Structures are given as C-alpha cells and as structure tokens.
Amino acid sequence: MLRARGLGKRYRQRWALSDCTLEIPAGRVVGLVGPNGAGKSTLLNLAAGMSAPTAGEVEVCGGRPGSGPAQLAKVGFVAQDAPTYASLTVAEHLRLGARLNPGWDADLARDRVERLGLDPAQRAGRLSGGQRAQLALTLGIAKRPEVLLLDEPVAALDPLARRGFLQDLMETVAEHGVGVVLSSHLITDVERVCDHLVTLVGSRVVLAGEIDDLLATHRRLTGPRRDPATLPADQHVVTASHTDRQSTLLVRTGSPILDPAWAVSEVGLEDLVIAYLEPPAPATSRPTLEVLR
Ligand SMILES: Nc1ncnc2c1ncn2[C@@H]1O[C@H](COP(=O)(O)OP(=O)(O)OP(=O)(O)O)[C@@H](O)[C@H]1O
Numbered sequence: 610m611l612r613a614r615g616l617g618k619r620y621r622q623r624w625a626l627s628d629c630t631l632e633i634p635a636g637r638v639v640g641l642v643g644p645n646g647a648g649k650s651t652l653l654n655l656a657a658g659m660s661a662p663t664a665g666e667v668e669v670c671g672g673r674p675g676s677g678p679a680q681l682a683k684v685g686f687v688a689q690d691a692p693t694y695a696s697l698t699v700a701e702h703l704r705l706g707a708r709l710n711p712g713w714d715a716d717l718a719r720d721r722v723e724r725l726g727l728d729p730a731q732r733a734g735r736l737s738g739g740q741r742a743q744l745a746l747t748l749g750i751a752k753r754p755e756v757l758l759l760d761e762p763v764a765a766l767d768p769l770a771r772r773g774f775l776q777d778l779m780e781t782v783a784e785h786g787v788g789v790v791l792s793s794h795l796i797t798d799v800e801r802v803c804d805h806l807v808t809l810v811g812s813r814v815v816l817a818g819e820i821d822d823l824l825a826t827h828r829r830l831t832g833p834r835r836d837p838a839t840l841p842a843d844q845h846v847v848t849a850s851h852t853d854r855q856s857t858l859l860v861r862t863g864s865p866i867l868d869p870a871w872a873v874s875e876v877g878l879e880d881l882v883i884a885y886l887e888p889p890a891p892a893t894s895r896p897t898l899e900v901l902r
Contacts, residue, residue: 610635610756610788611656615665618651625651627812629665633790633805638782640799640820641792642882643809649792650689652809653758656790657686670755682711685754689761689792691745695734699727702744703751710752718751721777738765746774750781757781759791763798775802796879806878808885816885820878827881830858830871848884859884 616629626648633639641649654660655667658675666673672680693702699722707713722729725743733741742765749757757778763771779802781787790807793799799806806823808816816823827847834856837846844862851857859876860866866873876884 610637611639611667611669611790613652613665613667616652616655616662616667617664618648618655618660619663624663624812626655626809627664629809629814631807631814631817633788633807635670636782636786636788637805638778638788638803639790639805639807640796640803641790641807641809642794642796642799644886647809648812649809650760651812652807653686653760653790653792654688657684657688657758659686659688678711682752683755685749685752685757687742687745687749687757687759687762689764691738691742691762691765693733693736693741693744696732698730698732699736699744700729702733702748703729706748706751712753714751714753717753718747721747721750739767739770742766743770743774750777753785754787756788756790759789761792761794763793763795771798778802796882800878806882808882810886816882823881824876824878826863827859827861827876827884828866829874829876829880830856830860830866831874832856832868832871835870848887 611631611633613629613631616626617624618626629652641652643649655662656669656674658680670683672683674684675681697705703715703718703722706718707715727736727740727744733744736744742762746759746762749759763774766774775798778789782789804820806817806820807814832855834851834854837849837858840846840860843864844860844866847859847861849856849858
C-alpha cells in the first residue's frame with residue numbers, strides 16, 4: 610500500500626520529514642501519530658503527490674504519487690483543513706466528484722449526504738467546520754480509491770459524528786478492502802480502527818508496525834531500583850523512571866522477562882505511544898527507526 614525509502618522533505622533549512630523508511634502491506638488501516646509539527650501532514654502530502662520529496666522515494670499502490678490519472682484514481686486524499694469550494698453547493702460538489710473521478714459511487718455519496726443531514730442546496734462556505742469535513746470525507750470515500758489518506762479526519766467532528774465517521778470508515782474498509790492512512794492525535798480512535806501504527810517524532814519514524822506486534826513486544830517492568838544499562842541486551846529500554854527504591858521501565862523485547870525481581874505488566878497503546886514521544890531517559894538504549902513486523 611505504501612513504501613517509502615529514505616524519504617525526506619526539507620523546507621529551507623529545516624527537514625519536515627527525514628529518512629523515512631516504511632513498508633505498509635495492502636489493505637491496512639494505519640494510524641499516523643506524533644506531536645504537532647512531527648511531519649505527519651508532510652508524509653501524507655508526499656504520499657498524495659501534493660508535494661515532491663527532497664530526498665528518497667515513495668510509492669503508493671505501486672505507483673509514484675500524482676504521476677497520472679490512473680494513480681490519482683487510486684488515491685483519495687482529504688487534507689487537514691478539509692478543503693471544499695466555498696461558492697459551490699453540496700450537490701455541486703457531488704456533481705464535480707462524479708465528473709472528476711472514474712470510479713465515482715453516486716449512490717454512496719447521495720446516501721451519505723442524506724444521512725448526515727447536509728442540505729444539497731447549501732453552499733460549502735456556509736457549512737460549519739464539521740459539516741465541511743463531512744462533505745470532504747464523503748468526496749474522498751465516494752471516489753472509491755484503493756487507498757484513503759486522511760489528515761486528522763475527525764478533528765472537527767463532535768463526539769457522536771466522530772464515532773459515526775469511524776464506523777462508516779470501518780464498514781467501507783470491510784466492504785471494499787480500501788487501505789487507509791489516517792493521522793490523529795486521538796490514540797483511542799487509532800486503537801479502535803487501526804491495525805498498523807506509524808509514530809513520527811521530530812520528522813523521524815520512531816515506531817512502526819502492526820499494533821498487535823507492538824503491544825506484544827513491549828512490557829512495563831517494576832522492581833527494586835536498578836540501572837537500566839544492566840538489563841539483558843535483548844531488552845531495549847524505551848523509558849525509565851526511578852524513585853529512591855524503585856525503578857519502572859518500559860522495555861521492548863521479543864523474549865519473555867524471566868527475572869523474578871520484576872513485576873511485569875502489559876502496556877496499552879496510549880502509554881506505548883506516549884513513551885516514544887517522551888525524550889529518551891539518559892543512559893538508556895532506546896531503539897530508533899525500528900520497523901517491527
Ligand atoms: N509549506 C511549508 N513551509 C515551511 N515549513 C513547513 C511547511 N509545511 C510544514 N512545514 C514544517 O514542517 C514541519 C512538519 O509539519 P507537518 O505539518 O508535517 O506536521 P504535523 O505532524 O502534521 O503537525 P500537526 O499535528 O500540528 O498537524 C513543521 O516544523 C512545519 O513548520
């Protein structure tokens with residue numbers, strides 16, 4: 610679905626995305642997470658063909674982004690600000706979608722607009738932010754792409770609309786096998802709908818892989834205070850915190866933790882992501898740019 614090798618984008622002196630190497634299998638629902646300014650929109654824009662790489666290369670569905678009509682038909686992209694044409698009505702947006710997209714699903718578009726209660730005669734400029742986002746998402750879904758790239762698709766939606774949208778998305782994925790990459794700051798949403806995770810921090814991929822694998826290979830260890838550097842070589846310390854007597858470590862390892870000194874517990878996705886967003890603790894061997902499968 611998406612393959613990036615050494616992909617980078619620089620604006621003037623500053624790298625918005627650096628040395629990004631990823632391989633995401635077809636049909637996945639990928640959560641793209643990371644702090645503000647980490648490079649999420651930059652990666653999605655590169656994948657959509659909205660901007661060109663400064664370094665490396667990216668392929669989406671086996672083709673170069675934006676390379677021609679066939680490639681454009683494969684990819685649906687809804688940018689962060691859910692762009693629509695302010696002076697066109699909702700109905701005119703659907704007509705435009707039908708003219709511009711060879712695989713346009715008019716029934717789906719009409720049904721969705723009806724279900725959302727959008728007035729077909731209303732100009733997009735007069736819709737609320739959330740309604741505009743719903744219209745933009747409808748256009749993205751109804752073009753029936755192979756891959757949908759969604760930049761913070763639920764940010765402007767109320768909680769009920771957000772739940773409804775994620776439900777729709779899951780149904781679209783189940784019915785049509787469309788792959789999705791969605792950026793979000795809401796890890797609970799990512800946990801609900803995604804099976805693959807990419808975490809960006811400071812323009813770099815710090816954690817990527819199938820969510821089940823990531824959860825299975827990270828553990829929280831609590832026990833008597835200990836220097837993280839004394840752990841076995843196959844236990845990579847992601848974060849460490851200490852009191853006078855106790856250490857709490859989050860480690861990545863493929864093997865069971867056998868040391869009886871540790872109380873071992875599983876880690877939830879939110880805690881796992883937050884651990885990778887934190888600056889690394891000193892004297893730890895935190896892994897970087899690790900693609901886990
Ligand atoms: N057109 C541009 N010109 C110059 N700098 C840019 C441009 N677009 C993005 N950047 C910079 O690139 C970096 C990454 O931005 P990007 O929008 O990809 O982050 P993001 O992870 O999507 O953030 P957010 O969560 O806030 O949406 C930031 O430092 C940003 O200032």
